[in-house]
Amino acid sequence: MFSVIKIASNTLPERYNPSIFNYFYETYPQGFIIAEIAHKIVGFLIAVKVKPNIAKILMLAVSKQHRRKKIGTMLLNELYKKILKENITAIELEVRTDNTTAIKFYEKHGFKIKNKILHFYQNGEPAYVMRKDIL
Numbered sequence: 001m002f003s004v005i006k007i008a009s010n011t012l013p014e015r016y017n018p019s020i021f022n023y024f025y026e027t028y029p030q031g032f033i034i035a036e037i038a039h040k041i042v043g044f045l046i047a048v049k050v051k052p053n054i055a056k057i058l059m060l061a062v063s064k065q066h067r068r069k070k071i072g073t074m075l076l077n078e079l080y081k082k083i084l085k086e087n088i089t090a091i092e093l094e095v096r097t098d099n100t101t102a103i104k105f106y107e108k109h110g111f112k113i114k115n116k117i118l119h120f121y122q123n124g125e126p127a128y129v130m131r132k133d134i135l
């Protein structure tokens, strides 16, 4: 958990209370996925179920030195595998409108921008809502 929190604080602009990570793991372990290289955690994804048929990605991060090696793609593919058994029909997420890297990543994986939410983040920045139907 310590490594996940470290990657989150090094790569994501939002500040999270460390206890939230245990909370997500305990409430929806299927959505808590880590990527390791030689026993070292290099990325993670946290998703929760927001409706019986909809999962939401809350966090996805790969440490800087390991990007563009398909680790984010593997994390996403692992999530698909886990939630396929649960009748989930769509995955949603919010992303900063200026996070072009993440937007390109999600678009490459078939997510589409559905909406824009003004003042979404702690610092007042807006978010796009992106969604992918998986069934």
Ligand SMILES: CC(C)(COP(=O)(O)OP(=O)(O)OC[C@H]1O[C@@H](n2cnc3c(N)ncnc32)[C@H](O)[C@@H]1OP(=O)(O)O)[C@@H](O)C(=O)NCCC(=O)NCCS
Binding pocket: 011, 012, 058, 059, 060, 061, 062, 063, 066, 067, 068, 069, 070, 071, 072, 073, 074, 093, 094, 095, 096, 099, 100, 101, 102, 104, 105, 106, 108
């Ligand atoms: C978004 C993120 C998780 C992607 O992880 P990654 O392991 O580097 O992504 P992948 O190697 O699986 O990339 C898959 C595809 O996404 C697209 N992509 C990924 N990074 C990109 C970039 N910097 N610019 C353009 N396209 C990009 C490409 O199409 C890429 O395929 P290609 O390398 O064959 O061209 C990573 O950049 C990251 O941790 N960013 C910081 C945290 C963040 O913004 N998280 C999302 C918040 S919701």
